[in-house]
Amino acid sequence: MIEVPTDPFGLAPGPRVRPVHDEFHGDLLEVSMGPHHPSTHGVFRMIVTLDGETIVKLKPVFGYLHRNHEKLGENATYLASMPYTDRLDYLCSMTNNWAYALAVEKLTGQAVPERAEYLRVILAELTRLLNHSCLAGFLLQDCGCSGTPLMYAFREREKILDLFEALSGSRMMCNYQRFGGCRVDPTPDWLEAAKRLVDGYGRFLDEFEELLTGNEILMARTQGVGRMPAALAISAGITGPMLRAAGVAYDLRKVDGYGIYPRFNFRVPLGAQGDTYDRYMIRILEMRESIPILQQALRELPAGPILDSKAKLRGLRPKAGEAYGRIEGPKGEIGFYLISDGGPNPYRYRVRAPSFVNLTILEDLCLGHTVADAVIILGSIDIVLGEVDR
C-alpha cells in the first residue's frame, strides 16, 4: 500500500491526482532520478513515484557527498575548520567564512575593526551577486534553455571570481575571514576594479532581464509551478530568497542587523505567489538591491587595520560556553553552532545549512506536477550538495 496524497472527497483545490490505492492495480511507476542525473545539481537522488507523468510521491535521498564535516570540525582546531567551511557551499565561500568567524567571535568575545566589517559586507554582497547570477543561469539550464543564459551569467561570475582571486589567492576556496578581521588588505587597484564591476553590474542585469523576464516560454514553464504557501514555508523553517518569494518579510540583515548592516539602506523584495517564477524574480531583485549596498560600502570604506590587535590566530582556547553565529547567506540562514569545553577544539560543531533545510519541502512543492517541473522546482530551490550532505 502506498499513500496517495489526495483528499477523498475531491474538495481541495489544486491539480487532481487519480486515487490509486494499490501499487499493483494502478499504473504507478517508480523512477530513480539521480544520483548521476545532471539536472540534480550534483549527487542528489530523488525516488519519484509517477502516475502517468504526474508525481504522486517523491522521496529525496541525500548523503552521497557526506564527508563528515561536523565531526572533522570537532577534531580540528578552531582555525583548521575555517578552510573546510569554504567547501560547504563552494559558490559562497566568503559568506560561509563570515558565519563561522562570527560564531567564534561570539564565543571568544573578539572585536572586529571597522574596515574589516566593511570588507565583509562588500565580499558578502559580491557573493550574493555571484550566487544569484549562477542560480538564474542554472534554473534556465534546467528549463532546457541550453547554455545561453548560463554563459551570460558565468561571464559576469568570472569577473567576480577574478576579484576574489586577486584578493584572497583562490577563486572559490577563498579562506579569507579570520577571527577578528580579514586576512588580506585590498589594494587601491582592487577597490577601483570592484567599483567598476559594481557600477557595470546593473547593465548586465538589464540585459539579463531583457533576455529572460518577459520571455513567454519561461513564464509558461515557471508560473504556478511549485507554489509554496507562506504557512508551509514558515513551519518548515525555510529561509532566504525561498521564504521571501512566499511573501514573508524575513531577512537576517534586517532582523539581526549583524555586522554593520543597520548602516545600509536597502529594501527586501517579496514575492506574491511563491511559485518558481517568483523565486527566479526575487533573486534578480535582490541583486538589484545589493548594488547600492556595495556602492555605499565601497564609498565609505574607512582606513585602518583589518585585523584586531588582540586577535589570536592559533592556540585559541575559548572559555566553556556556546555560541551561535548566523548570517543571511545568499541561500538562506547559514549558521554555525559551537560548544566549547575550554579545549583547543570545539566540543560540538554544528552547521545549519540553508539549502539542506530548504530541500526538505521538495515533495510538497512537486506533488501533482510532472517530472520536468520537478527539475525546475529543484533548480529554483538553489541547492549545493556540498552543503546539503556536509
Place this chain on the structure above:
Amino acid sequence: MLGSGILQGLAVTARNLTGSFHDPARYTTTEYPEQRTVLPPNYRNFPFLVSESAADAMGTMRCVACQICEKECPPQCIYIEKSKDKKPDAAGKMQIYPLIFDIDVSVCMSCQICVEVCPFDAIKMDQEFEIATADRFQGLLFDREKLAKPNSYFHQLHPAEAAEVDARLAA
C-alpha cells in the same frame, strides 16, 4: 503581443553574437599553452620551503622543524622528522633542522594556514601549477629537496613581502 518577449530575447543574443566579433573585451578565450594569463600576485597554489642560498639549499633552510605547521595543517598533509644533531643556520645560531619534510600535494588543499602560523617565515606559497605527473603516489609526495627554493625565488614572487621578511629576520 504574444511572442514579443522571445523576440526581445533573440535581439539580445544577436547583439551579443555580433559584439563578440569586434569588442576586444569580449575575447575571453586564451589559447593556453601558447598564451598565458597573468596570475594575480596573491595567487597561491602549494607551499615551498625557503632557503637562504640556491647553492646550498639543504644547509641554509630556514625551517627549524618546530612542527607547528604539521599540527595546524587542516588535512594533515605535512610530515616532519626532526634531526638529532644541530646545524648552524644563516645567522650562525645552532638549530635543529628537518631530516624529513614531506608534503603530500595530492592531499594539500592550498589553504595557506601553514604559511600564516610559521613563526620563522620558512614556508611560503608557490605559484607553480604545472605539476601534473603520471606517477600519482611518489610523484605527488614532495620531499624537502623538491620543496626547497631559494629566497631569491620568493623575491621574484612577492618583492614587497620578501623585503619586509628579510628586514624582520635581520633585526
